[in-house]
Amino acid sequence: MNGTHLQILRNVFGYSSYRDHQQEIVEGVIKGEDAFVIMPTGGGKSLCYQIPALCRPGVGIVVSPLISLMKDQVDALRSNGVRAAYYNSSLDQKEASRVLAALHNGNLDLLYLAPERLMTDAFLERLNGLEIALFAIDEAHCISQWGHDFRPEYVKLGELRQLFPDVPLIALTATADAHTRSDIIERLSLGEGRQYVAGFDRPNIRYTVLEKRQPFSQLSSFISARPKHEAGIVYALSRKRVEEVAERLRRAGIAAAAYHAGLSDKERSRVHDAFINEEIRVVVGTVAYGMGIDKPNVRFVVHYDLPKNIESFYQESGRAGRDGLPADSLVLFGYGDVAVARSLIENSNNPELVRIETHKLNAMIGFAEALHCRRRILLLYFGEQLEEDCGNCDVCLDPPQRFDATEDAQKALSCVYRVGQRFGAGHIIDVLRGSKSERIKALGHDKLSTYGIGSGKSQEEWGSILHQLVHLGYLYQDISQYSVLRLTAASKPLLLGQERLHLARPRIKMVETKDRRLAAANKIKKEKVSVGTLSADDEVLFQALRELRSQIAREAGVPPYVVFGDVTLVEMAAKRPVTAEDLLSITGVGKSKLGAYGAMFLAEIRKW
Template identity: 50%
Template sequence: MSASTESASSPALSTLRRVFGYPAFRGEQQAIVEHVSEGGDALVLMPTGGGKSLCYQIPSLIRSGCGIVVSPLIALMQDQVSALKLLGVRAAFLNSTLPPEHASVIERELLEGELDLLYVAPERLTTPRFLQLLAQAKIALFAIDEAHCVSQWGHDFRPDYIQLSVLHERFPGIPRIALTATADQATRGEIVERLALQQARVFLASFDRPNIRYTVVEKDNPRRQLLRFIRASHDGDSGIVYCLSRKKVEETAKWLREQGLSALPYHAGFDAATREAHQTKFIRGDGIIMVATIAFGMGIDKPDVRFVAHLDLPKSLEAYYQETGRAGRDGLPSNAWMAYGLQDMVLQREMIEQSQAPDEIKRVERQKLDALLGYCEAPSCRRQVLLRYFGEDSEPCGNCDMCLSPPETWDAAEAVQKALSTIYRSGQRYGAGHIIDILRGRETPKVKERGHENLSTFGLGSAIGDAQWSSLLRQCVATGLIGVNEHGGLILLEACRPVLRGEQGLQLRRVRDTHAAAPSVRREIEFGSDEERALWAALRQCRRQLAEENNVPAYMIFGDVTLKQMLDLRPQSLEAMLDLTGVGERKLALYGTDFLAVLQQR
């Protein structure tokens, strides 16, 4: 079939090419578009940058009438309408920023069939007046964007979304499409139930964003760590830095500016004009870093955000996934970087316990926090942990810090026993800092005041550094050996008994060098000569052959960082190869001779 014939026989593809200028659909886009265009309901779960908006924009253009898009954010409405208008689409929005006379014009255009798409906030849509207006108009479809906002189990609950079931009740013959970039099983179930989408077809795209590199570092002067990360991998790039508090947002943005970076603060405490001004600068500018609370980001359509950094622990893996998904929407290599420590865990647990939420919601929030801690303390591929949370299996990615620089482990059973015993003997009331002081044998005023220098475990951990003790306690919390009470004190959990009695061994990760730069973003290798290009190809061929012989992914042999160092440094002995990143003794023994042979032939 010729291209022209195919285009003529497919209104969806014709619209895609003609209006949006794309040669073909991606993934399940075409199936979604055709299903909704034919009048079917749909629940679409697709990652940020996956092209969700086309899934309702094109059916709105194909079907008779106007597509009504429920959107929770004013900024998102305005950006999408502006973009659509540039494409010649008759689009408009109704929200609180419009003067009454302007809103009246748009309502008249809706009634007279002069609009293809109309974006509306959920609180406006569910008013009796607007529902009556819709009853008089020709409606093509209802699109419910950011559908996870309907879920009380989700991280972005919006009460107005619960009322959207009225669309099914009032307009049973009009197709509905609910879309979200993130939802675990519980959230998906609530979306289906609350929006009455039991008969909808579910389209579940892969949650994987292979262009994003995930890195988690242990906090040790996090601002300095952030600066090293930006300098090493993203000098001059646009990025987002998330902080938990408004005060920290402003202080961090100020500090980054003092270091010569273009940084702006954003949080809900600023007036609307300031927020809009900063957001506009970020979206339109180059190389601007937005330091923000979670008030910033949902619906931000900036494709060249090269990194998202977290200086504080987010609330859940859903929140983390959605926030990091704002990086690399254009598909180019980008970074998701996070610094966290034990105090982050304590703070998040305190926020859960002190909230006014019902016990059932608190229980779910604790489970979500536990899943996030499991991600942070993962001993292997982070992408596998992240995707598994969303019900998706994957191979090790080769593009996260755990894959690029696998951690060392150590037999920590004895050290954990000392920590557990110290927590128990001190009364299961104190935070990590005090427990570490006891283990390290420090006679601080607090230790002496409580007589804890007399405990049998006092000073038994002096041979282990503070950073390793902190990491050990975090890993024990993440694996359920230790809990945190409502006051931030460490307590023993039932699962610790076999370890405490010496019946169970325990391998934990060694603490990483917090001063080491994070793995940089993948970039094209630049070659200075044909000889360099040939050597690079030979090194990769050697790695590929070894990977096939050992039936392992190529990155498990040596990562690109190691191969690049081989290319640059040209080591001529096995001893010299030990100086390369990623070359340990075991790998040197297994693979060093093969790579050395390639290097010595050039």
């Protein structure tokens, strides 16, 4: 493709300038340098290899983990006038032959394929006779044993450096801690390449954690409070729960569908396509759904169950707000989830893996139990320091209330002791609240001095107190014995009244402030217009432009965001361009899209 990389950035992709680190990465790869790029989801990783592939002679080979992701990215590239294709098992023989013919005839700028397909002897032999612009390894954390989505097939990619020593190789991921980074560099032989860390902060995402109490009610309240056009993803740990939650959402009038590995390929494709085409509002999935979802306007991600580690949480929550507009991440945190996660980890016969996964789970629990800025904790895990509190997480916007819990803690600890340290939290709470259940009577626990002494507090309140006592080390939860609670040595001074204890009141409901969206919008770079800053008039025009976009997308058979992203429509609504030249100055409008859609959008804007 003709032009400098800056001309391609403007004319093909519709951007007037690069984001942090993008330009130096692009220029280095164009020169033939290797690169390892860590850039947050929505930070513009794709441009770091797409533009060099268009500038260098030959075809760019992109390793991508999922068929659906390949299709989404190729659709978006083609809409920008780029000669792109994917080569995978979704193609019939005729289509596959057409792609291979285009590859051999030099008619492709970018080819996407899975590592399993690329690393076959037959395909590597095919590449030997071709001019290759670069190799791009997307979702590179998959290559690392430390990475949260480790895939053995990725390991063979380490052979590329030896097989094609003169072709630049760029590896990219949205998340990698120190262990994962060093593992990726070693496995891909990238020791000589430059490392670029663009930062992990996603200031447009508001992080919220609620104690899990009647989780479906919490979820449905959260979704129902949002504008009806906003789409989101809900993650749950089991296939059964995924299907149950999806069905209950549908019964509640929310367009939702389940996605997990137990469904047929056809059904998974149907759900994915319906989601990106805005035919359904919510996908409820296991982690099988999501790696690299190329839908920029996901406005919320909910973890119905606790993620198993910070990397998974960061990657999954990062699927919200990839366009940079305000978005929400909600985690429902229950200690039952912690017990399940720990038992799964400890079932492994690999001591090193147990050590790694326990470390990662503990970090996730620390994030969920935080009583100060969550973003600081999240970024610190990846080695990034935030100078001040973020102002856009639940702890910053609605700091937890603290109270003197000394007497309540003594009641709880004493009750654990009185029942012989042989029961879990649920039973302790029943005794404290004076339950009249047959089990309590049969055990004689209605005769204990602690029976009923906590009747003034709800089950949720006592649950929160017990959870915090576990976290602070006053109680030990023995997950090998059905989560039995036992006293620790630290509990003795508290029981004897030698120290006082302050705890946080449980956060069960999401507190919505009038300025929730504005708080997120204000964290976005000042020059970027966002939904939160549109006037009422502009908001009406924005919705009209969304309708036009949907109509064009349906007729063209592509997802709406392939036409234009929400960021582009927001900027159109705010700036109201009236000429083709004006429209070309809007973010995301390149020459190809100007020619294809410009007249229709200008006509709609002129109505206003």
